[in-house]
Amino acid sequence: MHAPTRLLASQFGSPHGVTAQDSYVRLLWHLAFYFALPLGLIVLGGIAWCLVRYRAKPGSERRASQFQYHIPIEAAYTIIPLIIVAVIFGFMFNAENHVDRVSRAPAVKITVEGFQWGWRFVYPNGHQEIGTVANALNINSMKNLPVLYMPAGETVQFTLKSDDVVHTFYVRDWLWQRDLIPGVHNVADIDVKNPGIYDGQCNNICGQYHAYMRFLVDVMPVKQYKAWYAHQAANSITTAGVTVSS
């Protein structure tokens, strides 16, 4: 790959997202770097140039120039950043409209509920997946975590709820998060393209066991998800790490 292509393909340190919204996030991320790199280099270069070129040398008779204003230059570095900001805002506005769009007919609706300290995922037929830190108070173990099962390639609509304190539903590979705030009705759509198991975690300080408030997302191909869902009895409860006998 030659250099420009490589630059375009670079993620500038950010992981690849796995959702349909990823292209918008990536576009903004790239845009920020395309503006920031040259601007940052100009500023750093200017500082370095001043320090090297205009440093007072012992014995030199050179005097500092006493100019104070230069209207054309000042106007230029006011107007050019304004244009850059306007461009960034335009792209951002467009991206935001796509990322935040809420579908009227999502394929699956799941209610995500956070509590101190654990997660409850409620499916349309009343089936619940629950996990609490009481069953997973070992940071090095990935067992006994609550699991959110969902299909890949379909729009999944989350209703985000909390009844105690503020939590945040955050999955790092989705490059996305949303708060669960008591008293705020939050709905968001996510379309995960790649099946797989993803790490999730509460991302807002919610008390003592905040760090342990983790979960897993099991994104399955649609057929597999439908089979799993058909297998879940209405209003049944699966608690991670605890075997419930009926």
Place this chain on the structure above:
Amino acid sequence: MKVEWRTVLGASVFLGATALLYWALVYAHGHPTEAAGITALVFSFAAYFMLFGYLVLQYIKRRRIPRPEDRFDATQADGAGEVGWFPAASIWPAGMGLGMVIGAVGAVWGVWYLIVGGIIFVGAVIGFVAEVEAEPE
């Protein structure tokens, strides 16, 4: 005074305009809880408008005659005369502070601290007023 009141007026106008724009946008497609921010912005606008009003009244009262510190060509002689009274060392601010802090502890551990703090505060204020009274005009 001109620069002063114009700066404050500018801030006030900006805050008012921001409040209006924000209110209009929230009204169009916002969230009900954003009323908090609109209220805060309106009060900020009002606070600065009040300050602007005070400054502009002072300005008119002085018949718009610039003070020495408003004149580009003023010399030290223009500022001659007494600038003001600057007090010597005083223990009373520390006393008032102590009273306020002990009183504030009352918000944590009960009303007794508030009473003790209040007594210290009032005592310090009395001392403070007596000190001010003793000063020359």
Place this chain on the structure above:
Amino acid sequence: MTVIQEPPGREYRPAEPQLFEIVPGPRPHGLVKYLTSTDHKQIGINYMVTAFIGFLFAGLLAEGIRTQLIVPNNNFVTENVFNQLFTMHGTIMLFVFLGPFGFAGLGNYFVPLMIGAPDMAFPRFNALSYWIYLGGFILMSAGFLTNNGAANFGWFGYAPLTSAIHSPGPGADLWIVGIALTGFSGIFTAVNIISTIFTLRAPGMVMFRMPIFVWNQMVTMFLILLAFPVLTAAMALLWIDRHLNGRFYDQTHGGQPILWQNLFWFFGHPEVYILALPYFGVVTEVLATNSKKPVFGYKGMIGATLSIGALSMGVWAHHMYTTGAVLLPFFAALSLLIAVPTGIKFFNWIGTMWRGTITLNTAMLYSIGFLTMFLFGGITGVMLAQPVLDFQLHNTYFVVGHFHYVMFGGSTFAGFAAIYHWFPKITGRKLHEGWGKLSFAIMYIGFNLTFFPMHPLGLRGMPRRIETYNAHMGWNFLNLLSSVGAYVLAMGVLITVWNIFRSYRKGEIAGDNPWDGQTLEWACSSPPPDHNFESLPPIRSERPVWDANHPDQLTEVGHR
């Protein structure tokens, strides 16, 4: 606005004898002086010393945080203690150190000196504001001595985690009361400094001849007047919720937890600029002095400060993008716009150095450190201002890295520049340059080692405020780097502490104007006498001392 450029007199003209009344009698010393002084300089020193103690204390808490996170699954402190550490680290750094050091410490000491005033407008009021600030500091730290420990819900204490049910105990109450007291202190200081600037300037010191530092202080004070009352109100509502069964933030009885977020950030974002603007002023003065040049684009600089101040009032909800309950485009647009005046400042700083004769003393090095680090923090700030990117990065270590680049690499480095620049004025002795440069070098390396790894950590999804982490998340090495960096950084800071102790007794005698300064504080002796000035040079531009000392190098007229 026309600036009259007449040639200044070659000598300082003696001031009129009755400029102010000096109270006769013996001057107090020692503890009595500390307790009773109403002199703005003494109060400024009190503020700076107290704030610096707060800085060291909160820094110690930060070392605790980094020690806990140095390896995964660590057990250096318990979850509860860890939560107290980061809460009080944030609270003390913001409410005790960074703000008061800049706007109250440096503001008290140098605003009257720079505008040629004998003291602050309300000297006793000024003393009172210091005492309640000190009380606030003591009360909020006293939480550590109570049974349940200090506050443990993060420095922005989101409701309803702060409620009496979720956070019982006096620690949270002490936090509320402490912040409210420092808030009142800030309001008092703001009233005082605005009055001083508006009414006590020396003749000829028109508004458009005030140093940029004073302008920045003034805008800071205007922001305080708007922001702190809202904070105090929010704290009062919280206290009522906790003690009198209020329902303001209680969703189960019709309250709104998100009201807290709106109120808190309505204070919280201006607060960021309250913490930054005084330090922008410091850097401007240090760069101009050590380049032997006037501030480039003086009026543009003032305009930029005013627009930053104004815009900062309308961006609070960019801390709330992920709540799903704010109007995203409005706040994104205003947040992005702030980048423009900040950019103007950067180019003006470069313009100030351009074709100067630059002396690289320690203060200048710290200012260069400020420029480079704040640039980085500003760029990541533009990324975070965009809601879509914020959905990824919000509350991760990327944000932690971002605001430490702004608050530490930016403001605190500028605070150190201020210490090195003005220590001679305050004590009459210079700080040791060699120790200073060593301290800067170690701090610069340690700082980047601590906070740069936080950006990739955030991109890899490490949430802030977690007490421990799984070893298989890919966070281990970066956390180790960051913790090692924190120890290096602490060493750098301690070298400056040692330098201050050493130079206070044995430092080189500075003289009145050691750096060939430009603004009025260099016209009085070091340390300045009571009521500051025996005589004032004529004020014919924004750098009267320079004009008096270098009548052949006046600011060029033209290019305007």
